[in-house]
Amino acid sequence: MSTTINAAWHLASRPAGLPTAANFAWRETTLPELADGQVQVRNIWLSVDPTNRIWMNDADSYLPKLELGEVMRGIGIGRVEASRDAALQPGDIVQGMLGWQRYCVGPAKALTRLPPIPLPLSAHFGLLGHIGLTAYFGLTDVAGAKAGETLVVSAAAGAVGSLAVQIGKNLGMRVVAIAGGAEKCRWLRDELGADAVIDYKVEDVAAGLQRTCPEGVDVDFENVGGRTLDAVLGNLKLGARIALCGLISQYNATAPEPGPSNLAHLLMQRGRMQGFIVLDYLDRAQEAAEKLIAWHLAGRMKYRLDISDGLASAPAALGKLFTGANTGKVLVKVGEE
C-alpha cells in the first residue's frame, strides 16, 4: 500500500495585528487511512479572504475559533482521489473547508460537489462561490438595492467589492467605488464601469463622497468600516441601507477601534445597517450563480484573480489583503486542475 505525504500550514500562534508567516508552522505528515464516510481530496485552489484573519483570533465568531496547532482553516476546491462514501466518487470536484494543506481527509458530508460550469474551476472562487454570493445577496437581499439608486462600494477593487460594483451596474444603479491607488481606480472606472471613483490615498473619503454623491448615498456595500464607514454615514440619503459585509480596517486592531461617530445620521436619515454572513445564503447559491454566469458570458461581469503559486505562499497571500497589495480575488494554487 502506498503512502501519501501531506503538507499543511498549522496555526502556530495568534497574530497581534497583521498576520505573518511566523503565525504558521509547516508540517509534513503521512495521510491516514480513510474511515467509513470519509474521502481523500487533492486540493487545487485555496481561497484567501479577509475572514481568514478573523478565524485566527482567540474568540469564536460566526464559526468556532481555531485552536492552536490545528491546520489553518481555509475554503478550497479539490478533486476526490479516494472515497468511502457513496455520495462522492473519485474524480468529483468538491468545495469546502479543505484547509491550508495539499490533501484533505475528512467526512464526505462536509463537502459540496461542484456542478460543471462553462468557466475555469477558479471561477468558483473569483466569480461564484462565497465571493459572488456575498456580493449578490448583500446588494439584492440585504440592502434591497434598486435601479436608479446611488451605490457606494468600499474596498471596491477587492474580490467582493469588484463584483458588487458590477452587480450594481447590472441592476441599473449609479455606482461610486472607493479604492486605493490610481491603477485600481482606473480599472474600476474604465473596465468595470464605475460611474465615479474615490482614491482614498489622495482624497479624503468624506470630501470624495460629497463630490461624487451630492444628493447622498442610497446604498452602501461596506467592506471597510472605521473612517470609511463614518464618511458614508455622514452622507446618507433618507432611507439609506448599509449592507455590513466586512470591517477590514479593524481586523488587525490590537485594541478596540472606535466605531463611527456619525451614527446619529443613521437615526436622522432613518437608515438601516444590516450585518450579514454568506453562510446564510448557501441554499440560494444557484440563483446567484445563474445571474453571475449569464452576466459574465454577456461581457457584463469581469473578475480578476490574484494567484499565488504553491501552498508555501499562503501566509504571504493572506498578508496582501491587509496592505491593499491585491487587485481582485486572492487565490493560492495548491495543485494542478
Next chain:
Amino acid sequence: MSTTINAAWHLASRPAGLPTAANFAWRETTLPELADGQVQVRNIWLSVDPTNRIWMNDADSYLPKLELGEVMRGIGIGRVEASRDAALQPGDIVQGMLGWQRYCVGPAKALTRLPPIPLPLSAHFGLLGHIGLTAYFGLTDVAGAKAGETLVVSAAAGAVGSLAVQIGKNLGMRVVAIAGGAEKCRWLRDELGADAVIDYKVEDVAAGLQRTCPEGVDVDFENVGGRTLDAVLGNLKLGARIALCGLISQYNATAPEPGPSNLAHLLMQRGRMQGFIVLDYLDRAQEAAEKLIAWHLAGRMKYRLDISDGLASAPAALGKLFTGANTGKVLVKVGEE
C-alpha cells in the same frame, strides 16, 4: 379691540455642550392680528424632549435648524381662542409645534385637532402622541419585537423608555431595563414590571448585560448610544435588531464622539440597526393610541409626568433630561386646561 401680550423663549445662542438658561432670551410682545387661515392658540402643555437639544444646533437634522432669534421650537398642546380657518373652532384642543411661548399664532393647517380621550390632556404627551408612537412603533414596526424575546431598553426611566419597557411586557417579552439610580430601578422593576434592571451608576453595563442576558439580546430599544450601545452590541443574539431611537449620550458633545467599537458583532450576529423618527408614523397614530389607552385602562401601562410649572421653567426642564434628574415625561405647564 383688546391686545394680548405674548411671552416667549427665543433661541439666543447655541449651546456648547449642555443647554443652559443663557441660551434663551425671554421676550414679551403683542400678539399680531390673525391673517386668513390662521388661528390663535393659548398654550397649555409644552413637551420637553431630548430632541429639543438637536434643534438648537447650527445644522439641519430631520427638521430644518432653528435660526438664532426665533422662538424656541417645541411641541405643545393648547386651546384655540380665535380662528380664521374653517378647519378649527374656538375651544378646539390642538397639538403641534406651538413653541416655547404662551400663545401661538400660526396657520391652522400646521396643527392637529386632538380627539377626546378618557384621560387628562397631559396623557397626550405622557402616554400617547410622539412619545407613545415612538415607543410603540419602534418596538413593533422597526424592531419587529416578538413574544418570548429578550428586550433591552436604555434610558428606561425616561418618557419613551418607560413606555417601551411596558409595551415589551404587554407583547410578552422578557425585559431588561437600564437606568441610573436605585429609585428609578425600583420603579422599573416593581411598578412597571421589568424582569431585570441594570443600574448604570453602580454596575458596568456590559457586565450587567452578561448577568441579565446570558443568552444575549434579541431586541435593543436604544435611547443612549455611546458606551451603552457598545455594551449591547457586544451581547447580541443571532438576528438581533436595534431600534435606534435616540443617542442622548452624544447630543451635548462638543467634539465628535467615537461610535461603538463593537460593530463587528452586528456583522457576525447578522444584526440590524435601524434608525427611525416618529414623524414617519404619524399616519398610524390611531393604531398605537388605541393599544396604549386600552393597556392603560386595563392597568397594564403606567406613565409618570415630571411637571415644571410655568413657561419660565422651560430651560431648566430641558436641562433635567441630560443629567438624569427626571423620571418619566418632562412637561411644562404653560397654562390651565
